[in-house]
Amino acid sequence: MAGAACAAVLAVATPACGGAEEPEVETNGLDELAPAEIEERARQAAAEAPTVRLSGTVLVGDSSFRLDVRLGDAGAVGEVSVEGVTFEVLRVGEDLYIKADAAFWESEAIPEELESDPAEKLGGKYVRVAPDDPAYAEVSGFTDKDTLLDGLLTLDGERATSEEHGEIDGMETLRVEGNAGAGGALEVALFGTPYPLWIERGGDAGELSMNDWGEEFSLNPPPEDEVVDYGDAMITEAAE
Numbered sequence: 001m002a003g004a005a006c007a008a009v010l011a012v013a014t015p016a017c018g019g020a021e022e023p024e025v026e027t028n029g030l031d032e033l034a035p036a037e038i039e040e041r042a043r044q045a046a047a048e049a050p051t052v053r054l055s056g057t058v059l060v061g062d063s064s065f066r067l068d069v070r071l072g073d074a075g076a077v078g079e080v081s082v083e084g085v086t087f088e089v090l091r092v093g094e095d096l097y098i099k100a101d102a103a104f105w106e107s108e109a110i111p112e113e114l115e116s117d118p119a120e121k122l123g124g125k126y127v128r129v130a131p132d133d134p135a136y137a138e139v140s141g142f143t144d145k146d147t148l149l150d151g152l153l154t155l156d157g158e159r160a161t162s163e164e165h166g167e168i169d170g171m172e173t174l175r176v177e178g179n180a181g182a183g184g185a186l187e188v189a190l191f192g193t194p195y196p197l198w199i200e201r202g203g204d205a206g207e208l209s210m211n212d213w214g215e216e217f218s219l220n221p222p223p224e225d226e227v228v229d230y231g232d233a234m235i236t237e238a239a240e
Helices: 002-011 035-048 102-106 134-143 145-152 232-239
Strands: 051-060 063-072 075-082 085-092 095-099 126-129 159-161 166-168 171-178 184-189 196-201 206-211 227-229
Touching: 035 145, 035 159, 035 171, 035 184, 035 196, 051 145, 051 196, 063 134, 063 145, 063 206, 075 134, 085 102, 085 134, 095 134, 126 134, 134 145, 166 184, 171 196
Parallel strands: 126 227
Antiparallel strands: 051 063, 051 206, 063 075, 075 085, 085 095, 095 126, 159 171, 166 171, 171 184, 184 196, 196 206
16 A cells, blocks of 8 residues: 555655655856856856846046946946936937936036036936937936946956855855955856856955846837936026
């Protein structure tokens, strides 16, 4: 009877009576690669992904930037903080918008090209920045997936992998370090697509997480009645 019962259970694929173990999930093969190859696989996976959410801190010179942006091939949406002053950024195709309160427009943290006297007229509005405005290149850099990732996913010095695996958001990772960590460190997913999930920039220049790879997000232009075009005409009208 015992044998018949066990056979019946096995017939419906229930792992009983024999203590059958579930098959081990295979890694994506990174654990068999050299550190430089792991880094390259991560960069390739990042480049091929249509979207990502990037959040964390970047230090450039004497300036500190905090980012929380969703990036895609068609644009980006999120928040950027510069020296404690926060603004929303939205890019739909080539159209770039900034939205912030009056305190932002009065602060010294914004690009000089965007300074404006009637700050109270801009607070809470989406300010459209013209592509030929010098500020466009500076601000749009926060919304360009390829540009940001190319600049961030970089290690310096001799590469090596950590003997112990890490874990980011419940996902097991391999850690690749440059110059024993002084040149930065990268945590890469060990299962599934080898996405980079965490980057520590060399020289204590910031730390960022990368998640929601490939997930869709809404990207729509704001209502026209909430948009102000930046430029001399806008400043003149706002001052009236």
